[in-house]
Amino acid sequence: xxxxxxxxxxxxxxxxxxxxxxxxxxxxxxxxxxxxxxxxxxxxxxxxxxxxxxxxxxxxxxxxxxxxxxxxxxxxxxxxxxxxxxxxxxxxxxxxxxxxxxxxxxxxxxxxxxxxxxxxxxxxxxxxxxxxxxxxxxxxxxxxxxxxxxxxxxxxxxxxxxxxxxxxxxxxxxxxxxxxxxxxxxxxxxxxxxxxxxxxxxxxxxxxxxxxxxxxxxxxxxxxxxxxxxxxxxxxxxxxxxxxxxxxxxxxxxxxxxxxxxxxxxxxxxxxxxxxxxxxxxxxxxxxxxxxxxxxxxxxxxxxxxxxxxxxxxxxxxxxxxxxxxxxxxxxxxxxxxxxxxxxxxxxxxxxxxxxxxxxxxxxxxxxxxxxxxxxxxxxxxxxxxxxxxxxxxxxxxxxxxxxxxxxxxxxxxxxxxxxxxxxxxxxxxxxxxxxxxxxxxxxxxxxxxxxxxxxxxxxxxxxxxxxxxxxxxxxxxxxxxxxxxxxxxxxxxxxxxxxxxxxxxxxxxxxxxxxxxxxxxxxxxxxxxxxxxxxxxxxxxxxxxxxxxxxxxxxxxxx
Amino acid sequence: xxxxxxxxxxxxxxxxxxxxxxxxxxxxxxxxxxxxxxxxxxxxxxxxxxxxxxxxxxxxxxxxxxxxxxxxxxxxxxxxxxxxxxxxxxxxxxxxxxxxxxxxxxxxxxxxxxxxxxxxxxxxxxxxxxxxxxxxxxxxxxxxxxxxxxxxxxxxxxxxxxxxxxx
Ligand code: HEM
Ligand SMILES: [Cu+2]
Ligand SMILES: [Cu+2]
Numbered sequence: 001x002x003x004x005x006x007x008x009x010x011x012x013x014x015x016x017x018x019x020x021x022x023x024x025x026x027x028x029x030x031x032x033x034x035x036x037x038x039x040x041x042x043x044x045x046x047x048x049x050x051x052x053x054x055x056x057x058x059x060x061x062x063x064x065x066x067x068x069x070x071x072x073x074x075x076x077x078x079x080x081x082x083x084x085x086x087x088x089x090x091x092x093x094x095x096x097x098x099x100x101x102x103x104x105x106x107x108x109x110x111x112x113x114x115x116x117x118x119x120x121x122x123x124x125x126x127x128x129x130x131x132x133x134x135x136x137x138x139x140x141x142x143x144x145x146x147x148x149x150x151x152x153x154x155x156x157x158x159x160x161x162x163x164x165x166x167x168x169x170x171x172x173x174x175x176x177x178x179x180x181x182x183x184x185x186x187x188x189x190x191x192x193x194x195x196x197x198x199x200x201x202x203x204x205x206x207x208x209x210x211x212x213x214x215x216x217x218x219x220x221x222x223x224x225x226x227x228x229x230x231x232x233x234x235x236x237x238x239x240x241x242x243x244x245x246x247x248x249x250x251x252x253x254x255x256x257x258x259x260x261x262x263x264x265x266x267x268x269x270x271x272x273x274x275x276x277x278x279x280x281x282x283x284x285x286x287x288x289x290x291x292x293x294x295x296x297x298x299x300x301x302x303x304x305x306x307x308x309x310x311x312x313x314x315x316x317x318x319x320x321x322x323x324x325x326x327x328x329x330x331x332x333x334x335x336x337x338x339x340x341x342x343x344x345x346x347x348x349x350x351x352x353x354x355x356x357x358x359x360x361x362x363x364x365x366x367x368x369x370x371x372x373x374x375x376x377x378x379x380x381x382x383x384x385x386x387x388x389x390x391x392x393x394x395x396x397x398x399x400x401x402x403x404x405x406x407x408x409x410x411x412x413x414x415x416x417x418x419x420x421x422x423x424x425x426x427x428x429x430x431x432x433x434x435x436x437x438x439x440x441x442x443x444x445x446x447x448x449x450x451x452x453x454x455x456x457x458x459x460x461x462x463x464x465x466x467x468x469x470x471x472x473x474x475x476x477x478x479x480x481x482x483x484x485x486x487x488x489x490x491x492x493x494x495x496x497x498x499x500x501x502x503x504x505x506x507x508x509x510x511x512x513x514x515x516x517x518x519x520x521x522x523x524x525x526x527x528x529x530x531x532x533x534x535x536x537x538x539x540x541x542x543x544x545x546x547x548x549x550x551x552x553x554x555x556x557x558x559x560x
Numbered sequence: 561x562x563x564x565x566x567x568x569x570x571x572x573x574x575x576x577x578x579x580x581x582x583x584x585x586x587x588x589x590x591x592x593x594x595x596x597x598x599x600x601x602x603x604x605x606x607x608x609x610x611x612x613x614x615x616x617x618x619x620x621x622x623x624x625x626x627x628x629x630x631x632x633x634x635x636x637x638x639x640x641x642x643x644x645x646x647x648x649x650x651x652x653x654x655x656x657x658x659x660x661x662x663x664x665x666x667x668x669x670x671x672x673x674x675x676x677x678x679x680x681x682x683x684x685x686x687x688x689x690x691x692x693x694x695x696x697x698x699x700x701x702x703x704x705x706x707x708x709x710x711x712x713x714x715x716x717x718x719x720x721x722x723x724x725x726x727x
Binding site: 061062063128130134135136137219220223259261262282283284285286287288289290293294297298301304305308309312316366367368370371372374375376442443444445446447448449450451452454455457458459460512546547548549550551552554556557558559 | 562563564566567570571574575578581582585586588589590594595596597598599600601602603604605606637638652670671672674676677678679680681682683684685686687688689690691692693703704705707708709710711712713714715716717718720722
């Protein structure tokens with residue numbers, strides 16, 4: 001074949017992580033776990049309120065806690081954990097300089113200041129607009145400014161990651177970039193390109209309008225920019241889980257990477273097809289052309305291809321590893337997977353949850369079927385399977401080794417056992433909560449709604465039983481969160497000192513070399529931008545040209 | 561780039577299923593007209609009464625032909641305005657005979673709302689500046705709850721009405 005091949009770089013795959021580095025990475029992870037506790041408590045309260053058996057004290061409003069829950073779990077926990085994990089992977093495979101570390105601290109503090117600003121406005125009841133902050137509901141300007149700071153901080157962190165890889169490549173000419181660094185670069189690229197949309201909405205539309213400098217806002221433009229960001233956002237959450245599945249899980253089960261090239265290919269495809277698809281969140285909106293909705297639906301479904309590739313790779317790794325170890329029979333390899341190792345079990349349950357999660361996603365994105373489920377609590381059930389189970393359980397799985405690795409401690413057998421209990425509690429709680437949400441969503445029960453009997457209609461009275469079930473599931477989940485916080489605190493401060501492995505799998509000795517075109521970043525970026533321009537230019541121009549008069553801000557609906 | 565034989569089979573199978581699936585969606589959308597609502601009709605949110613459909617007298621249920629009805633609705637925080645009855649009390653319940661064709665037209669003078677006849681495909685976003693509309697046939701008798709399913713503020717869950725389909 002005429003394709004240039006890249007040399008391997010096995011030697012530099014495993015750099016030591018120094019103390020100051022650990023402190024930096026752990027800072028991000030600390031914020032993530034504090035968020036988990038606060039956000040989880042809000043989740044519990046939501047399910048209790050919605051059961052009809054409980055009312056919030058001190059005049060706290062349901063939508064205020066729902067805003068906290070969505071912002072702190074959907075935006076804060078995920079972003080901080082992911083950045084911490086990204087940096088750990090980069091530090092391990094390509095290294096970080098002192099200067100890069102300093103810039104990352106700056107990014108961290110910019111994000112923290114932004115987070116505190118946003119949190120304060122929500123706690124003061126000045127921003128009960130939910131995490132999607134749809135115009136023309138107007139929050140306090142500090143809410144939007146805080147969000148902008150979080151985004152800008154995350155960009156700086158991403159730029160550092162790019163710089164890290166760039167410097168490494170300079171030092172290792174012609175050598176292929178480590179798979180982990182490649183994946184992190186894809187995900188930070190995805191994040192940067194996607195968040196340009198929401199940053200534009202916040203900086204150009206929301207901030208001037210909330211301050212009173214602009215009288216009106218173009219609602220549909222703001223929604224379109226939000227969802228241009230909102231869908232890739234979910235892939236930004238998912239890809240770090242995939243990194244763990246491709247890179248870490250094979251090592252934990254004692255195997256090798258199935259195929260370096262296919263792993264890279266699937267990440268490249270996720271980059272291409274996660275952005276030009278935001279209309280699938282706007283299918284029931286009046287102002288978007290239906291043909292373009294359909295085109296974006298088709299593009300949405302292209303991610304099925306890398307998803308199939310990922311599923312194949314994972315199970316192929318499981319089987320090859322098992323057979324190499326001599327476990328014969330049709331399913332011997334499966335029986336002998338390390339079920340008692342929580343570093344494997346938690347992410348594995350996450351993978352399983354992605355089967356119904358992905359199937360639900362196909363339904364949601366189906367042009368017409370979307371109308372059956374749009375904005376019903378089915379959707380909430382869906383993303384508690386995908387992000388709050390698949391992604392979160394994989395993040396927990398990462399935590400069990402990453403945190404002790406960074407703090408110089410060990411995951412003791414006892415903590416491992418607690419982790420297994422945690423994963424089971426989560427599975428049970430989520431099956432009940434998400435299951436009830438899915439079913440009652442099909443009956444039409446709305447999401448984002450406090451307890452209501454809707455005037456006592458028969459339909460609405462049927463929903464209440466399912467809301468009770470959600471409260472049962474939610475309570476179990478909250479116990480799971482408390483247990484996870486306990487494990488995290490143990491691993492951070494109290495577990496016995498020692499050395500915990502940073503598991504990154506290697507390729508087979510005789511693995512096929514990876515084609516050089518994977519290092520052609522300009523090509524990947526160019527295709528990504530071309531697809532975005534294709535999917536958005538015409539409908540976006542159409543939206544602007546056919547705009548109705550803009551909307552003045554509304555404060556009274558959120559009690560300001 | 562080497563692809564394992566089984567993986568090729570798996571991908572070919574998966575991609576073929578995907579193509580068939582998308583063709584079915586496309587056939588439904590473009591040939592059978594099952595696109596989700598997207599008419600792109602605009603309106604000035606500060607002057608919705610300028611549009612005939614949203615003048616006080618035309619709100620709520622209107623019979624326009626044999627088995628043909630129009631329902632005009634103003635969604636605002638936190639109420640569905642379906643007009644008033646003879647005594648001047650606000651209508652909160654509408655009755656439509658089974659099998660009738662109904663055109664729902666909804667708009668809002670304030671923030672974003674939802675309009676969902678719970679348990680049916682009548683599910684639309686309602687946004688300031690646009691008229692959301694959907695024509696459908698209601699074939700299953702029963703009482704349906706109309707709920708606002710997009711967050712619109714502190715009273716969001718108190719925003720509802722009922723629709724009865726009778727034999
Ligand atoms: C104790 C565990 C949890 C419980 C009991 C819980 C419960 C809930 C409930 C009941 C809702 C829907 C409320 C409504 O629509 O009115 C909700 C929404 C949501 N949850 Fe959770 N959840 C939990 C964990 C998580 C986690 C771990 C994440 C993310 C990583 C998450 C992300 C979200 C998001 C993004 C929303 C949407 C908020 C919105 O619609 O504005 N949740 N949660
Ligand atoms: Cu999406
Ligand atoms: Cu509402």
